[in-house]
Amino acid sequence: MTTTKTEELIIDAVILWVDGDDEKHQAKILPFLKDSNKITSKKFRTRFDQVNEIKFTIDSILKFASYVRNIYVVTDEQTPSFLKNEHKDAKYKNVKIIDHTEIFDGYEKYLPTFNCRPIETCLYRIPELAEHFIYFNDDFFLINETKPSDFFQNGLPVLRGKWLKFDKDIFYKRFKKAKKGHKAIQQNAAKLAGFNKYYNFKHTPHPLRKTTFKTYFEGHEAVLIENIKHKFRNDIQFTPQGLANHLEIKNKTCVFKDDLQLLYFRSYKKPLIWYKFKLNVKSKNKLFLGMQSLDLCPPKILDYILKWLENRMV
Numbered sequence: 001m002t003t004t005k006t007e008e009l010i011i012d013a014v015i016l017w018v019d020g021d022d023e024k025h026q027a028k029i030l031p032f033l034k035d036s037n038k039i040t041s042k043k044f045r046t047r048f049d050q051v052n053e054i055k056f057t058i059d060s061i062l063k064f065a066s067y068v069r070n071i072y073v074v075t076d077e078q079t080p081s082f083l084k085n086e087h088k089d090a091k092y093k094n095v096k097i098i099d100h101t102e103i104f105d106g107y108e109k110y111l112p113t114f115n116c117r118p119i120e121t122c123l124y125r126i127p128e129l130a131e132h133f134i135y136f137n138d139d140f141f142l143i144n145e146t147k148p149s150d151f152f153q154n155g156l157p158v159l160r161g162k163w164l165k166f167d168k169d170i171f172y173k174r175f176k177k178a179k180k181g182h183k184a185i186q187q188n189a190a191k192l193a194g195f196n197k198y199y200n201f202k203h204t205p206h207p208l209r210k211t212t213f214k215t216y217f218e219g220h221e222a223v224l225i226e227n228i229k230h231k232f233r234n235d236i237q238f239t240p241q242g243l244a245n246h247l248e249i250k251n252k253t254c255v256f257k258d259d260l261q262l263l264y265f266r267s268y269k270k271p272l273i274w275y276k277f278k279l280n281v282k283s284k285n286k287l288f289l290g291m292q293s294l295d296l297c298p299p300k301i302l303d304y305i306l307k308w309l310e311n312r313m314v
Helices: 023-032 036-040 054-064 116-121 171-175 182-192 210-219 221-228 240-250 272-282 299-312
Strands: 011-016 068-075 095-099 132-136 140-142 156-165 197-201 206-209 255-257 262-265 288-291
Touching: 011 054, 011 116, 054 068, 054 140, 054 299, 116 221, 116 240, 156 206, 156 240, 182 197, 182 240, 197 240, 206 210, 206 240, 210 221, 210 240, 262 272, 272 299
Parallel strands: 011 068, 011 132, 068 095, 156 255, 262 288
Antiparallel strands: 132 206, 140 288, 156 197
16 A cells, blocks of 8 residues: 655646537537437537536636646647637646547547547546546536545545445346446446446546556556447446546555535526525535536526636636
8 A cells, every 4th residue: 555645646637628619529520420410419419518617627626726736638629718828827827738649649540539438548648647636527616625635545546436236236227228327337347347336436526546547458458449449428338437446446545435525416407596505505515516518507597607606716
């Protein structure tokens, strides 16, 4: 077990980002769609569309995790407007754009990809990435002051979640049509690591170690290739952060934490007052805020949420 002091760790942050409104991105994706009408489908588009929430993700790291050394934004020939050189604020000097070609070096034939799982699989290949890094989706936000020990303790990742049975081992689920979603790909990851149950993680930032990925994929290149070759999400894939978690568990190189410290929204069908209550009252003892598919949020609620985030990051 490592004895590295948490306070002395070099920690980076990594964020995936795509601007689905970009005409070049849409032109790139069209040749790979069997049904070109998908490009206008809300269900399909929500994986690519954004409301510039990445600015709040980055601002939240800068404000509430000032110990983070570099913030890497992984994109496909894109740059968020507020990070472009002619407009770049000095406070973003440690924010670096990483193109897909850099992390797919040697595997360029699998590009372009429109699937987060191949990209997540290759994050550990970011040049000069710290051994300890925190992976954020661009709809994850820090909302209160954090410490390095919220993510790593004695150099080991802090895992937030709970143990669950595989769907196949739950009696009533044997008679239901299986839903191939977030839990299913975590189960795929657990099986790869040799488990007969899985540690289900939620939508919080993920503390990860570069050598956990590097060591595994150096010995299992075929597994890496199988996960990065799919242009779009496929049921046979696994979530790479889930694989890393289960490898850490297997090696007894992690710390468990039951409290998610998370406020999470995945739909926006309730009245505005409900979101005001959650954000202003229920957020006080939370570290993390997850807001899935903000692009589908009704304008009035979206306006309030974005203003709340802006005020929180001041």
